[in-house]
Amino acid sequence: MDEKRQKEIAEERLTSWANNGKACEGCIFAYGDTPFNNAPNKGSCEVYKYPKTKPDSVFVEGKACKYRREK
Numbered sequence: 001m002d003e004k005r006q007k008e009i010a011e012e013r014l015t016s017w018a019n020n021g022k023a024c025e026g027c028i029f030a031y032g033d034t035p036f037n038n039a040p041n042k043g044s045c046e047v048y049k050y051p052k053t054k055p056d057s058v059f060v061e062g063k064a065c066k067y068r069r070e071k
């Protein structure tokens with residue numbers, strides 16, 4: 001394996017998918033009219049509309065989102 005690929009692998013962030021979107025639970029932008037839209041654990045929301053995705057700091061790391069509004 002070349003050095004470039006070894007560096008990429010060393011820097012790769014692995015995380016459990018089970019915890020993704022926890023910071024989005026209860027936010028009005030994480031819910032919608034269809035069952036698919038009612039999922040705070042998906043990568044997009046009403047603020048970050050597909051094909052954009054939520055920032056890793058919010059979606060993966062669980063930090064506060066500046067757009068969060070409670071239901």
